[in-house]
Amino acid sequence: MVEALWTVAATAAFVLLTVDVAGFPVGQLPHGEPSCGYNSCPATQPSMLNVHLVPHTHDDVGWLKTVDQYYYGDHNDIQHAGVQYILDSVVEQLLADPSRRFIYVETAFFFRWWRQQNSATQKAVTKLVNEGRLEFVNGGWCMSDEATTHYSAVIDQMTLGLRFLNDTFGACGRPRVAWHIDPFGHAREHASMFAQMGYDGFFFGRLDYQDKARRIRDKDMEMVWRASESLTPPAADLFTGVLPNGYNPPPGFCWDQSCNDPPIRDDPNLDDYNVDAIVKNFIEIANDQAQMYRTNHIIMTMGSDFQYENANLWYKNMDKLIRYVNAQQSQGSKVNVLYSTPSCYLQGLHQANLTWSVKTDDFFPYADGPHDFWTGYFTSRPALKRYERLSNSLLQVCNQLEVLGGPKSRKGPYGEGDSDTLQKAMGVAQHHDAVSGTEKQHVANDYAKRLARGWAHCEVLVSCPSCLLGWEAPRQYCLSLNISVCPTTENSNKFFLTVYNPLSRMVSWPVRLPVNGSAYVVRQPNGQVVDSQVMPVSEVTQKIRGDKGYAINELVFLVQAPSLGFRTFQVSQVSKQPPPLPPQPKTPLSMENQFLRVTFDPDTGLLTSLTNLETKQKIQLTQNFYWYNASDGNSVDSNQPSGAYIFRPNSSSPIIISRKAKTYSVKNSVVQEVQQQFSPWVSQVVRLYWGSRQLELEWTVGPVPVGDNLGKEIITRLDTSINSSGSFYTDSNGRELLERLKDFRPTWDLKQTEPVAGNYYPINSRIYIKDKENQLTVVTDRSQGASSLQDGSLEIMLHRRLLYDDVRGVAEPLSEPGDNNEGLVVRGRLLLALTAPKDAADIHRPLAEALVLQPLLSFQMGELHPNTALEFSGLQASLPPAVHLLTLSQWDQDSVLLRLEHQFQVTESLTNSQPVTISLQKLFSTLEVVGVSEMNLSANQWKDEINRFSWKTSTGEQPLSHGAGDPSPWVITLRPMEIRTFLLQVRPR
């Protein structure tokens, strides 16, 4: 049903594809300027203060209720909110008066609503859109979180939403403005993406209260954000405005049904006539606000969370406001109020032709008070954050295999599969109350359920290698390998493991399978035996998996899989072998492989040093676990407790969990491990695979005990001999890195009021510290909060369990129940690399890439047909190390969407920070590329039709040249940090 509608919509309304000179379809908008967009803006008064009233609703794609509960208006006892009614009501009110405007933001909701409308309503709405009366802003599937999202998933969710708008409304459905009014801090990479998606401007509501005060003082509320150090301006320049009242109306002017402000009472026959007082108050507020901004245009956001369910209340009163305030003009008033939209406001700013300041850092962390740092959510719900990240990986695999498998992949022998379900679930999960961890528990469960449903649909589709290659046996997946659960491998003496690698180069990957045998033979397709070892399942793992699995051992081996392809391994038990040795209850002095040596303190069981054997670098390194005692709100300075959003330790000194670890060690031909037990609820495996350049720290935390009535925020801390001088580096949405300085903000004179929480930053993929010689980079498997509070020290928050709500609306303490309501156990991995600073990116870029797009393992039992192909690569050849294949997905019947990314920053690698040239024609092994057309990053506009506003900046005019052009339409050059998006017309070779 979903599928069908989606396809119909795409076929019927997709307007981009026409035929270019080279015979390939490229986009072309209808001739003439559309009546929507900037051409539909209401007239303003050049000699007056123009007050742009922007009627809007902010519809969280899940928060206190699930996205579908919000859509329907179910469970209004939790929160009164029903998006179906909002759209019903707004459309009705817009139709009633052509001067009225409305903006809509979240396509996840609009999509649900649209497909329930009859054709008369769809036609009426299309007219509203075409006339600019209903304008889409932002337009992604959701309004993504900026701290905890990965750029890959953000681009996908924006593409999903914007494509629906494009398919449904054509050019008039394309948003001109990015609109992140609620996210709790703003990432530079988001701004960079928005710029590359063609947005003319960006507005948001939340920023540090000190920052805002400074900007109001300096009339610096609007600026140009230069959002990349690598891309040539203005490629990543984004005009950015801070809204005056968050995203609310000015005090006293909220006329939603959820508000209690007085309506305009203009009937002199009734009591309480208040027009004169309202008009006076409004004009005062407008003039006050104009003092904070630079032009004779100001914006007022007339709406808030889930408002406009009964739009009549808003419009009826705003109609009166406009009429009565503007009537004062005949008495000499210089205030002109009008219905408007963010893009029309932006146009007013643009026409002012001023020179704007340039912002180059980001808006993290966000504090709305001296003791109210929103740095807890960087870590909140770590299991959901990991599941979301894993789901992104699966979605890419799913997309790729849909392309490689062709139409057969969707309707294969195992049923109908689709990538659409997971795509939408991932779109929902990017919401700023989803992966952020700031939703209610039942809503977090719903996000997970949606992802799981998406997995199930993808699992059918990713059976495609089978159907592609004539392999008929059903394929099985094991989603709980991290706790050694996999019924297939536990119960079979013989099975096939297929490893699909979504990267554009060969990958090496350690596989750990729960088994009950004592020895196995693992064979490659060519018959070669892969070295494998059987180790007992650790006690910690046995405990946390509970009765979900019964394997006594783990079979461990390294696999390699070809680029964009798979390799199948045959695993057979070797009968009657003695059981593996149990781990040795002692701490080794050291572990080492070809590349690394780590040493331990045999008394404490803790790490003591890390050495890079290739470069002979050595640092002292100790690592341990601590917890911050979460404020319960009963403190002298503030009654703010720690909660889902806010991190507020009640002391700057974290409490150590144990000075010593109980240790066990294992060493075999595949891996060496030191298993450290710090407490019944904190353990770690320090792990070094043969052939690996990184040290793995696999942490297991939980159930966090709270019987002592103390909320706990658990960190891992690495203390090194690196002289980091108060500086550390964190990624922005998994891409470019920003330097952070302790107790410092680049754009204002920080008064630090929270020495720990005020120095926390989000990390999505990595953090590092360095000095001249050494750089220690930590690559993570999910988004987390992290900091460096002492020179040489790095800390990463892993898990949080709290007893109080932090009074930002979610109205629940963050205390995830886990199994049997004992509290959630979370397991994750940190990968450590020690390098010289100049070489670091060459290690951490591919490392993070492989952790984000990890191989998909699937299993089959039984015998294979003799002709079965056991290995496949979708590429003619691996791509160069600098190139990341970000997106490969089916667009429509004959075309696929391809994104290629240069994954290095401009100066970070001697070898890889160079332009790279790729031939699109020679890319795929099984597909012939017969047409190519470049698009903007969000794939809703042809590249050559992008025509963004240009802004004068205080740094002077920027060159527009991107350097030399591409060698040809088929052979393209990627420069550092560039992502290029292509629509390819393909046919099977």
Place this chain on the structure above:
Amino acid sequence: MVEALWTVAATAAFVLLTVDVAGFPVGQLPHGEPSCGYNSCPATQPSMLNVHLVPHTHDDVGWLKTVDQYYYGDHNDIQHAGVQYILDSVVEQLLADPSRRFIYVETAFFFRWWRQQNSATQKAVTKLVNEGRLEFVNGGWCMSDEATTHYSAVIDQMTLGLRFLNDTFGACGRPRVAWHIDPFGHAREHASMFAQMGYDGFFFGRLDYQDKARRIRDKDMEMVWRASESLTPPAADLFTGVLPNGYNPPPGFCWDQSCNDPPIRDDPNLDDYNVDAIVKNFIEIANDQAQMYRTNHIIMTMGSDFQYENANLWYKNMDKLIRYVNAQQSQGSKVNVLYSTPSCYLQGLHQANLTWSVKTDDFFPYADGPHDFWTGYFTSRPALKRYERLSNSLLQVCNQLEVLGGPKSRKGPYGEGDSDTLQKAMGVAQHHDAVSGTEKQHVANDYAKRLARGWAHCEVLVSCPSCLLGWEAPRQYCLSLNISVCPTTENSNKFFLTVYNPLSRMVSWPVRLPVNGSAYVVRQPNGQVVDSQVMPVSEVTQKIRGDKGYAINELVFLVQAPSLGFRTFQVSQVSKQPPPLPPQPKTPLSMENQFLRVTFDPDTGLLTSLTNLETKQKIQLTQNFYWYNASDGNSVDSNQPSGAYIFRPNSSSPIIISRKAKTYSVKNSVVQEVQQQFSPWVSQVVRLYWGSRQLELEWTVGPVPVGDNLGKEIITRLDTSINSSGSFYTDSNGRELLERLKDFRPTWDLKQTEPVAGNYYPINSRIYIKDKENQLTVVTDRSQGASSLQDGSLEIMLHRRLLYDDVRGVAEPLSEPGDNNEGLVVRGRLLLALTAPKDAADIHRPLAEALVLQPLLSFQMGELHPNTALEFSGLQASLPPAVHLLTLSQWDQDSVLLRLEHQFQVTESLTNSQPVTISLQKLFSTLEVVGVSEMNLSANQWKDEINRFSWKTSTGEQPLSHGAGDPSPWVITLRPMEIRTFLLQVRPR
């Protein structure tokens, strides 16, 4: 502005007047059946259970917010409610789908809304009304209270609302059904009035829980109410139905924005699809409900308080409900759901042609639980209740003088006056949270303010005798004579007093004027001196008037004023007289005049006996004040406290305030008084005027002290030697009397759970007890709660001050602040008459009539023009004692509305309970009646066009004859308790 619109509407849309054979305009509806009303009812299924969904809103004309706050949706922090939006929204939703229906009830709100609409909206709404899609039910200005309203004011407010509907919409605007879903008990007189207003049926929501249980058990939820003992059936027969769920939807089916029931989620693509469960539940509920009723039609009220502000929520879900439930018919379901209205439901019942039970008593008192008797509001806010009653009197005066004064009365030399403002204020004040006393304090203040504004407008108009008779000096009114405040009389040596008498016969009335002189001469127009006396202002009165006035004395004299006319008295101070004697500090053994003797106990100061000197009847009579200790909710049986609605003493024994009174006595040629002081906050004057047949008890209560943290409900109790045998009699809305028996209900086997509160009944004008020889009748000046808990005893609750809210929504304890927030002081009068039972009505009917329509006093200073007329009567002659001139008001330019009432019941008077014949042509002294046409009671239908449903009753078919007809159209006969309503075409003689 109001005037203009009103007049325009009346002129444009008034359709009743055409010319009859005698050359006089009478009404005639347009030819052919209208498409509205019963002809517009949706089809039902004869072989199925038809579920009539009745979308409705219940819009209190003031309660927690003022009527205008409700209209606008102001102060939504108190309660979310905005009627302007409700009507906006409903109209929009009705226009969207012709199958949808809505009913609207309160014309006070509809009128406000209508005049703010543009002509396009008015036209669209008219179409909805003409097609029966928007149906008015009830249609009065408000939904009146039934316990504390006087029939005179109820008829007026119904006439006001229904006339607006008639004028605006013609025949399709005329409601067919009376609809009192919320009032807290139901008066028989209301049913009688509704019958006489032409309603076909009546529905309500609240009745005693035991009564309801019995009716459900016996399938007796619907009946014929025979609402008069005097009127010949079916004149006062009213089909009456008890609604199944109060006025709410069945549990789980409330889809208003104020509800949290799950919406119908019918998109299989989204989570939580619930259509099957909803349909199953609904069909079960419908079948269960059908078990309580007798036909294959049932009604469901789909709405509640101030619902439908966002009607889309309701209709969208009901549309789905109807679609999905009726879809089950193809699977064999026998449930047919439809949008309907009360009249369409009623039509279904009527077509069933069953025989219905007959109800002859009323629905008081109302209890919603064993300890939850809604008998407190009979007395709540006694000052407001009195002000409302006084305002009714003024309004009648205002109406009469508008007729008698002609057009000049509206625009006289003192400005523009109107009766309309007071008419509307009185219309609002009849609401079941207005005069009932169950509103918040600020709303009570607003009702009083509206009445005061109405007074001010009327005061201009009632200066008409002046303008009529060429009298130019400004006229002044004194509204605080009851506390001896009147600046004019306090500060003048000489002034004129004009007494206007609204009754249709001469009145005698005691006048008490605050003065500062010691002796005065009072002269009638003919120069005769009227006996007058000066008495000191009592200490009690001085205390409660505070600094509002400074008179030291009161000038007391009896005046007489002609029927429907005035008489002017000249009052001149006689210089240099000694001050009047102070009252004597002792109790006299007795007081007596020509007609009565009362005796006192000299030790206690209390009454001991009352003797009728004409009939030689004597009863023992003691009287004292007590208070019930109001339950604070912390009791064993129930946690119900006393509050604005509910009376719940925590003991059945009231606490005596004092066994002895401190007394003072006065005796002079005009009056004898014993002033009794019981406590600092309770006092009384026992007063006997010369020539009076009634004993006056003027009580003063307050500020009620609550420093002891005990809420108090103050009663006066009369204990007599009358052998009343558990029986007492109370009036219904000031008209017919009902017998009450202690601990008994006529229609079910009462389980009495509150021995005091469960025996309280409302009295509006009188209560009496009797035995074979003696009847003691107490006529009151306002509505109160009363009972007889012991034989020979009568108790009347006077005032209440409470500390707790009684949890019925008002959310305030009833504790009126009074001056300086010390607690309200209230003063009132009881008039006692001792007669033989057979003669009682001859005394109490005119007594109550004169207390309801009391003379209006006005004052002028300066000299009169020598030709000034000092006396006037609007009637050619007084009307017979049985006839009450209920209404005389200007209808339009050439016609006036006249209501004549037979004010005796069929058997209560030997002389007066006889038919009376009146000549309309010979009625007025200054107006010639040139046309007459009779109307229904509410003046919205010609009498000869009334065609009510007839119902078969269990008492058999009733004769339709009303006895002999009128002698001629101009000479009409009134039978006991008949009210006849005429539109008279008049011109000045």
